[in-house]
Amino acid sequence: MSSSNTCDVAIIGGGLAGLTAGHLLNLAGIDVQLFEAGSKLGGRIQSLGHAPAGAAIADHGDLGPTWVWPPYQQAVSKWIRKLDLSLFEQYETGNAVLDMQMDGPPGYQPLPGQHGMARIVGGPQAFVNAMAAGINDDKIHLGHELSQVSENGDGFVLEFANPPNPPNPPNPPNLPDWSANRIIYAAPLRVLAERVNWNGVLDDTVLRLMRATPTWMAAQAKVVMLYEHAFWREAGLSGRVASQVGPLVEIHDHTNFDGTQAALFGFVGWPAEHRQKEKLEPAIRAQLVRCFGAEAANINEIHIQDWATKTNICSPLDLAGPAEHPQALPELMAGAFSKNRIAFAVAETASQHPGLIDGALEAGERAALLMSNQRAATVAT
Numbered sequence: 001m002s003s004s005n006t007c008d009v010a011i012i013g014g015g016l017a018g019l020t021a022g023h024l025l026n027l028a029g030i031d032v033q034l035f036e037a038g039s040k041l042g043g044r045i046q047s048l049g050h051a052p053a054g055a056a057i058a059d060h061g062d063l064g065p066t067w068v069w070p071p072y073q074q075a076v077s078k079w080i081r082k083l084d085l086s087l088f089e090q091y092e093t094g095n096a097v098l099d100m101q102m103d104g105p106p107g108y109q110p111l112p113g114q115h116g117m118a119r120i121v122g123g124p125q126a127f128v129n130a131m132a133a134g135i136n137d138d139k140i141h142l143g144h145e146l147s148q149v150s151e152n153g154d155g156f157v158l159e160f161a162n163p164p165n166p167p168n169p170p171n172p173p174n175l176p177d178w179s180a181n182r183i184i185y186a187a188p189l190r191v192l193a194e195r196v197n198w199n200g201v202l203d204d205t206v207l208r209l210m211r212a213t214p215t216w217m218a219a220q221a222k223v224v225m226l227y228e229h230a231f232w233r234e235a236g237l238s239g240r241v242a243s244q245v246g247p248l249v250e251i252h253d254h255t256n257f258d259g260t261q262a263a264l265f266g267f268v269g270w271p272a273e274h275r276q277k278e279k280l281e282p283a284i285r286a287q288l289v290r291c292f293g294a295e296a297a298n299i300n301e302i303h304i305q306d307w308a309t310k311t312n313i314c315s316p317l318d319l320a321g322p323a324e325h326p327q328a329l330p331e332l333m334a335g336a337f338s339k340n341r342i343a344f345a346v347a348e349t350a351s352q353h354p355g356l357i358d359g360a361l362e363a364g365e366r367a368a369l370l371m372s373n374q375r376a377a378t379v380a381t
């Protein structure tokens with residue numbers, strides 16, 4: 001191990017929780033390094049990769065989360081203010097489509113939206129970009145999947161594997177080990193429990209709890225359709241569909257805040273093993289025509305994001321069981337472990353809204369605080 005590869009706090013996972021922790025620890029002047037298995041930051045938050053020419057942020061669609069509920073979510077509303085982000089309403093004007101039979105006409109009726117539900121200008125990606133901007137580039141290591149951790153005196157040695165999708169520019173084939181005094185685990189708990197060789201660093205009680213915690217939406221697939229214009233709005237439709245015949249069980253208007261990119265998105269109801277693109281895409285096109293008429297066939301782009309295929313998000317345990325909303329975990333997971341050298345930060349460990357964006361912000365902040373206090377305590381003694 002090269003002695004230059006050392007840090008005070010290593011963060012495992014570059015989703016919103018890990019980035020929030022990194023942002024805060026960096027601000028506190030703590031020597032932090034962030035390791036992300038994927039080729040880009042954001043984890044479950046991913047926007048469509050292209051921005052309109054000259055636009056500061058990609059605003060073409062969310063392949064992961066879309067909504068926040070600021071009146072009910074303290075961490076979200078605080079960070080929206082702090083990072084100077086803007087909100088806009090989910091479009092719900094007009095009738096929704098009730099898609100209940102394959103070969104009959106759909107029904108139409110208004111469906112109420114959820115109180116307090118909002119979208120973020122630039123999508124949740126705007127959170128990711130703003131948090132990442134607070135961490136120096138040379139402290140962020142993409143394409144670094146933690147594969148093994150072991151104790152080494154007062155600290156830890158971390159070993160990394162190169163994942164199948166390399167970042168740009170690619171990493172060298174053999175990634176160096178790192179040593180860290182303390183670690184924040186900001187990655188899905190089941191994935192960590194199953195894919196990392198722990199060498200006794202975490203005990204069986206903790207590993208059992210990690211395996212028992214579903215990763216919210218990990219086995220979902222989301223589809224974004226881009227259109228030239230929002231023709232459904234002109235026909236007095238909200239863009240919302242409730243379907244019992246699918247393949248999209250829910251569809252929503254997904255046009256961006258200033259209306260420059262018309263879009264719909266839907267959640268796929270088919271089980272993961274039946275979601276081959278060559279079957280799914282024609283079935284989606286047929287459903288859109290059934291619900292919205294012939295104009296719905298004129299899709300400019302269709303993007304299918306199947307989270308069930310992402311091994312750093314979705315574990316075989318998530319695929320085996322029903323989709324369950326994570327429950328608040330016992331206090332144990334919110335504390336620091338192993339003589340205050342380990343903390344967890346993924347959204348599922350939050351006390352409020354576990355599994356959601358709000359949970360990721362809360363958990364990242366809590367882990368950063370645990371590590372900052374720990375340093376303050378060490379300095380004081």
Ligand SMILES: Cc1cc2nc3c(=O)[nH]c(=O)nc-3n(C[C@H](O)[C@H](O)[C@H](O)COP(=O)(O)OP(=O)(O)OC[C@H]3O[C@@H](n4cnc5c(N)ncnc54)[C@H](O)[C@@H]3O)c2cc1C
Nearest residue numbers: 013015016017037043044065066067146217347355356357
């Ligand atoms: C389709 C979909 C729709 C959703 N809709 C909403 C919504 O509307 N509103 C809402 O509030 N929430 C929603 N969510 C949930 C929301 O996306 C998550 O709560 C949030 O993004 C979690 O952030 P996180 O940082 O805690 O975890 P993640 O985003 O899962 O980040 C964890 C990171 O850890 C990395 N990682 C894993 N293993 C390793 C390893 N061994 N080494 C290094 N890195 C590793 C992963 O690659 C990943 O980048 C949705 C999720 C999905 C998938």
